[in-house]
Amino acid sequence: xxxxxxxxxxxxxxxxxxxxxxxxxxxxxxxxxxxxxxxxxxxxxxxxxxxxxxxxxxxxxxxxxxxxxxxxxxxxxxxxxxxxxxxxxxxxxxxxxxxxxxxxxxxxx
Amino acid sequence: xxxxxxxxxxxxxxxxxxxxxxxxxxxxxxxxxxxxxxxxxxxxxxxxxxxxxxxxxxxxxxxxxxxxxxxxxxxxxxxxxxxxxxxxxxxxxxxxxxxxxxxxxxxxxxxxxxxxxxxxxxxxxxxxxxxxxxxxxxx
Numbered sequence: 001x002x003x004x005x006x007x008x009x010x011x012x013x014x015x016x017x018x019x020x021x022x023x024x025x026x027x028x029x030x031x032x033x034x035x036x037x038x039x040x041x042x043x044x045x046x047x048x049x050x051x052x053x054x055x056x057x058x059x060x061x062x063x064x065x066x067x068x069x070x071x072x073x074x075x076x077x078x079x080x081x082x083x084x085x086x087x088x089x090x091x092x093x094x095x096x097x098x099x100x101x102x103x104x105x106x107x108x109x
Numbered sequence: 110x111x112x113x114x115x116x117x118x119x120x121x122x123x124x125x126x127x128x129x130x131x132x133x134x135x136x137x138x139x140x141x142x143x144x145x146x147x148x149x150x151x152x153x154x155x156x157x158x159x160x161x162x163x164x165x166x167x168x169x170x171x172x173x174x175x176x177x178x179x180x181x182x183x184x185x186x187x188x189x190x191x192x193x194x195x196x197x198x199x200x201x202x203x204x205x206x207x208x209x210x211x212x213x214x215x216x217x218x219x220x221x222x223x224x225x226x227x228x229x230x231x232x233x234x235x236x237x238x239x240x241x242x243x244x245x246x247x248x
Contacts, residue, residue, distance in 0.1 A: 060201025063201065064199070065196065069192065069196075077210040077211070079205030
């Protein structure tokens with residue numbers, strides 16, 4: 001499996017109180033647990049990203065509980081209200097316990 | 110492990126059933142899943158929007174957007190998938206508005222349902238049928 005690489009598109013600057021759009025994507029096969037191996041006929045075990053969290057300076061923006069019906073390379077677009085400069089943190093949790101994280105700074109003023 | 114021909118046939122038949130049963134059964138479980146999210150609240154209408162294409166050529170990746178002003182959470186369900194849950198969005202204090210977009214898998218033509226939970230516990234629903242040309246439930 002390719003390493004899960006998160007990508008985030010968020011503005012680097014904003015005005016105080018502005019609502020900004022954030023787009024996130026992580027490469028992940030999101031194996032649903034429904035598919036069968038074409039050779040053996042056995043179910044391929046589920047392995048998905050089951051949770052996504054977006055925070056700004058420790059405060060919650062969005063949390064997503066994810067089921068296997070979310071497509072491979074899960075994509076989320078949402079908005080955040082920013083009042084001051086700081087750092088967005090993004091976290092993805094894998095079924096296998098792995099946690100993938102990334103962060104983006106924004107200057108407000 | 111060596112399989113006899115009979116055992117192999119039984120396994121194959123079981124596999125075929127596994128493929129069909131969950132889809133037939135999900136009509137019941139989508140109601141259960143929705144009721145679990147609603148926590149006893151009666152489903153209202155209005156105040157939640159769901160956007161999705163009328164026809165999706167590829168069920169493996171169908172763009173969906175949900176929007177419900179003032180909602181603290183929005184859950185998305187697909188009533189024709191082997192498992193009805195898709196995603197639950199929880200909006201925190203810094204969410205700009207209660208809106209989110211993602212891409213989902215749809216096994217066949219079906220309704221995509223959004224339930225939005227408001228701060229006072231009220232729950233509203235919106236549904237949209239998506240026609241799927243090639244299902245996103247390969248295997």
